[in-house]
Amino acid sequence: MTEGRARLDALPTIYPRVFSNGALPWGFEHGDGWCELIEALCAHINTVLHDEPDTSMAVRQVKEKFGTLRFYYRLYGASDAMAKLIGAAVDRAEEASGQICERCARSAKVQTNAGWWSTLCPRCRADST
Numbered sequence: 001m002t003e004g005r006a007r008l009d010a011l012p013t014i015y016p017r018v019f020s021n022g023a024l025p026w027g028f029e030h031g032d033g034w035c036e037l038i039e040a041l042c043a044h045i046n047t048v049l050h051d052e053p054d055t056s057m058a059v060r061q062v063k064e065k066f067g068t069l070r071f072y073y074r075l076y077g078a079s080d081a082m083a084k085l086i087g088a089a090v091d092r093a094e095e096a097s098g099q100i101c102e103r104c105a106r107s108a109k110v111q112t113n114a115g116w117w118s119t120l121c122p123r124c125r126a127d128s129t
Ligand SMILES: [Zn+2]
Pocket: 101, 102, 103, 104, 105, 106, 120, 121, 122, 123, 124, 125
């Protein structure tokens, strides 16, 4: 297992309030390059959740789709303000993933190749063809 993968897989244990349903059924379905992005997102959400002890959150799926991050979750008992804050944080991370190589975290762009979308840096793109 890579270091990035181990760090991702540890997140449900580190942030039980974010992952109240435990580990993801299919794991993190994206490359290790987004590890820091996901770690920062989870840390931020965890901090935001401190303000509402009765709110709970369940992360349902985290994956790559059309080259960028998709972070699917549910909130239970959240105020509108809380839902907005978390929604905005997830939106920002999903948007940011379009500029981070999914494989190595270097600067990257979303590109399509024969209908296949991916966000890779020039080096990883060259390696994958
Ligand atoms: Zn790369």
